[in-house]
Amino acid sequence: MQYPCIEIDLQKIYENSRRALASCRAHGVEPVGVTKVCCAEPAVAETMVQAGFTMLADSRLDNLERIAHINVPKMLLRLPMVSEAERAVQLADVSLISEKRTAEALSAAAMRQNKQHGVILMMELGDLREGCADEAAVFELAKLCISLEGLDLQGIGGNLICYGGAMPSVENQGQLITLRDRLENQLGIKLPVVSGGNSAVENIMTRGKLPNGVNQLRIGAMIHAGIGLMDEPIKGYHTDAYVIHAEVIERNRKPTMPYGELGTDAFGQKRDWIDYGEIERAIVAIGRADCDLESLTPVDAGVKVLGASSDHLIVDLSRSKQKYMVGDKVSFYAGYVSILRACMSRYVKVNFKNRIDSLARN
Numbered sequence: 178m179q180y181p182c183i184e185i186d187l188q189k190i191y192e193n194s195r196r197a198l199a200s201c202r203a204h205g206v207e208p209v210g211v212t213k214v215c216c217a218e219p220a221v222a223e224t225m226v227q228a229g230f231t232m233l234a235d236s237r238l239d240n241l242e243r244i245a246h247i248n249v250p251k252m253l254l255r256l257p258m259v260s261e262a263e264r265a266v267q268l269a270d271v272s273l274i275s276e277k278r279t280a281e282a283l284s285a286a287a288m289r290q291n292k293q294h295g296v297i298l299m300m301e302l303g304d305l306r307e308g309c310a311d312e313a314a315v316f317e318l319a320k321l322c323i324s325l326e327g328l329d330l331q332g333i334g335g336n337l338i339c340y341g342g343a344m345p346s347v348e349n350q351g352q353l354i355t356l357r358d359r360l361e362n363q364l365g366i367k368l369p370v371v372s373g374g375n376s377a378v379e380n381i382m383t384r385g386k387l388p389n390g391v392n393q394l395r396i397g398a399m400i401h402a403g404i405g406l407m408d409e410p411i412k413g414y415h416t417d418a419y420v421i422h423a424e425v426i427e428r429n430r431k432p433t434m435p436y437g438e439l440g441t442d443a444f445g446q447k448r449d450w451i452d453y454g455e456i457e458r459a460i461v462a463i464g465r466a467d468c469d470l471e472s473l474t475p476v477d478a479g480v481k482v483l484g485a486s487s488d489h490l491i492v493d494l495s496r497s498k499q500k501y502m503v504g505d506k507v508s509f510y511a512g513y514v515s516i517l518r519a520c521m522s523r524y525v526k527v528n529f530k531n532r533i534d535s536l537a538r539n
């Protein structure tokens with residue numbers, strides 16, 4: 178075994194997927210399975226499809242390329258770059274768009290490839306990330322998409338919580354329905370998809386507050402980290418599908434306060450230190466290059482993360498019952514950002530538990 182590594186429990190991914198699919202479908206929603214947090218790790222994506230996802234989505238084309246062999250339609254979540262339009266049409270079946278220039282580039286690429294490329298028009302709902310700024314702009318974009326060859330205008334959508342923290346609500350979800358109705362009536366078209374948002378929308382959905390007609394959610398965090406609105410754990414979902422293991426490379430008794438004249442640390446920060454005297458501590462061979470301290474929870478509740486530089490993580494062992502020695506491993510539950518960093522880090526090996534072929538196929 179090589180360290181550090183991230184161990185992915187595919188049974189937990191499977192169970193989270195099953196639960197989310199059942200919950201969404203009970204509310205008239207067909208969820209799209211988002212894979213970006215694990216860089217579309219193929220075994221994870223395969224497990225999601227095994228559980229029943231009928232579409233996978235990612236923000237990056239390089240990730241979609243990793244799962245090109247999986248036989249379900251794919252969605253590109255991030256607005257396509259004009260420069261990647263050709264590849265977007267190759268690797269995705271549907272793109273979320275908000276710009277005319279992008280629609281034209283996708284249309285040209287689709288025509289060259291003799292394909293129909295699906296588009297969903299994004300509407301700004303208050304979060305201030307992607308989306309047409311007003312209704313006039315969506316109408317313009319819709320008309321253009323109808324006129325362009327190679328494009329299949331499938332619906333409209335919105336995104337929330339990611340940039341501005343704008344919460345999903347009956348109002349902003351209802352706004353999508355109103356908009357769909359206006360577009361359908363005034364342009365004489367059918368828009369089968371209303372893509373309400375991400376895992377954060379689960380909260381209003383399960384409380385029965387999702388307006389009728391919102392029929393797609395794009396969900397990742399729920400599946401991989403078991404979290405929804407405001408990163409709160411969702412009852413009944415596994416929050417520990419991803420566990421990071423790293424090795425102790427030094428164990429020592431040292432003061433809690435650095436000494437000598439103090440400047441800024443490796444990340445330009447100056448901390449306020451509190452003196453707790455000497456403690457038992459260890460250096461673990463993993464760092465900020467591979468994980469995120471805020472979303473790293475030691476499996477051993479007696480271990481406390483004190484801080485880290487790029488390649489070194491310092492932990493306090495004074496409350497642990499276990500006697501960690503050099504060469505021993507320390508394990509951490511990985512939250513969203515740590516999953517992302519670990520899967521992205523070339524220094525972190527990916528291992529699987531309960532692989533897909535051992536799963537019951539029900």
Ligand SMILES: *Cc1c(COP(=O)(O)O)cnc(C)c1O
Pocket residue numbers: 211213236254255273336374375376377395396397398399
């Ligand atoms: C990442 C992303 C999602 C999924 O978000 P989760 O919080 O992981 O469910 C949905 N839509 C878009 C546009 C995204 O970029």
